[in-house]
Structure formats: structure tokens, C-alpha cells
Amino acid sequence: NAKDAEGQISAWSAVDEVLISGDPPDFVFDLTGINTLVGAQGGTITYSASLQTFVPTPFNGYQYWTMVELPNGNDYGPISTRDVNIPAYADIFVPQMNLQVPGYAPNGQYTFTGHIGQYPTTMISDSFPFMKLALNNEDGQSGSEWAETGWPEDVFDGTASLPDAFAVETAYPNPFNPTVTVPFALPTAGEVSIVVFNTLGRTVFEQQSTFSSGRHMVTIDGSALSSGVYLLSVSHNGTNQIQKVVLMK
Incomplete structure (x- = not known):
């Protein structure tokens, strides 16, 4: 469990499949029915x-x-x-x-x-x-x-490259209940800090982990937190990206 700024156990916690060591799942595979x-x-x-x-x-x-x-x-x-x-x-x-x-x-x-x-x-x-x-x-x-x-013949033939720069994608789902996932990309291995603040500026979640180069996801569980607006900050090598997320129960 993460601790807040006063040393108390936070209502937020990283879910089990995303380890504190920063290891993400190896694969994410999703099929979505349209018709x-x-x-x-x-x-x-x-x-x-x-x-x-x-x-x-x-x-x-x-x-x-x-x-x-x-x-x-x-x-x-x-x-x-x-x-x-x-x-x-x-x-x-x-x-x-x-x-x-x-x-x-x-x-x-x-x-x-x-x-x-x-x-x-x-x-x-x-x-x-x-x-x-x-x-x-x-x-x-x-x-x-x-x-x-509808099978695209060439879709599995290319080679994906490493990201060119640190980037944080839009957290999803948003609004969320009770978990929100934060995707981000690193051009090189390094430390990433993820902090969530409430509208009063109080830290309700903080995690600092080392990640390998490539694309990663961290899922945060806010099930013990009340509905409201929160600021999600992701930092790496002096670059900080902030976005607003809404917990709606």
C-alpha cells in the first residue's frame, strides 16, 4: 500500500497485476464486439x-x-x-x-x-x-x-520501435469506478513517479518505481476513496505530465 504525505496508508493502491517493481503484464489482448x-x-x-x-x-x-x-x-x-x-x-x-x-x-x-x-x-x-x-x-x-x-495480411509483419520520448497517454476509463489505468512510454529505462492529488492538493496516492524502456501500464485502485475530481501526475527525468481524472461511484 502507498502512504500519503502524512505517512498514513492511502485509500489508493496499485492493483495486484501491476507490481511495485514496475513489471507490467507482458500482453494485453482485447476483442470488442461491434455488431x-x-x-x-x-x-x-x-x-x-x-x-x-x-x-x-x-x-x-x-x-x-x-x-x-x-x-x-x-x-x-x-x-x-x-x-x-x-x-x-x-x-x-x-x-x-x-x-x-x-x-x-x-x-x-x-x-x-x-x-x-x-x-x-x-x-x-x-x-x-x-x-x-x-x-x-x-x-x-x-x-x-x-x-x-477482414484479416489484415501485413498487420503482424512489422517491427515496432522503442518510443522516441517519454509520453503519458490518456488515463482510462475516465470517469472511472473504481480503477483507472495509466499508459506511458519510456525511450530508456528509468524511474517513474506517479502521484494522485485531491482538489485540496493532498496526496492520496504515490508510487515510485523503475521501469524498462518500452510501453507500460499502471492500474490504480481507488475503491476506498470518495467520488470526486483528482489530479494524476506522472514524472520521469524532470518531465511532469498532469491530467484530470474523475471517480464516479
């Missing part, structure tokens, strides 16, 4: 995908594959399998990919899951639910099969 409702005749589910890595090591010879959990709980797939080479310090965003759902698929709620690893061993995965409506007697079925489109 998640399919009609009785079948149709297209759309989703976005993002992948960030926080280590200086590329991961070559891996695969990305997708599965669906059917309404009866059984798994179906893989629907597609792609070879991927993940660069060091990857920061990849695919705004839209498409999943074709056939008309003969049973109605009900599904779970779509994307896996990254060395098939069939999963290194990291994420999922989202989608729904297919019931088929009416008068409705016809589309002749399509399960399929995916």
Missing part, C-alpha cells in the same frame, strides 16, 4: 481486435485462431487459423473483422473467442458474446458457412 446480433437467416458479426506487448522480445511462429461456444455449451472450430509474427513492443489495432454466421446455426447466445499461441496451446485469449435469433418457419436460410474476413 453482435444476427438474424434468423444468418449474417455477419463484426468486432475489433487490439494487441499490445510490453517486452523487447518478438514472438515468431505463433498462431491466431478463433472458436465459438454454441448455445448448448459445446465448442465449434477453429473457424480460422492464421500464422502471426508478433514484434517486440507491439501496438496493433484492427478496427473491424467479420465473422459470417450461417443460417443453419442454432438460435441462442454464443461466445466468440480469439486465441493467440502455438495451436492448440493458448498463450492469451479474449472473448465476447453474440446472439442469433430464432428461425421462423417462413424464413429461408442463407447458404453461407462459418467464415472470417
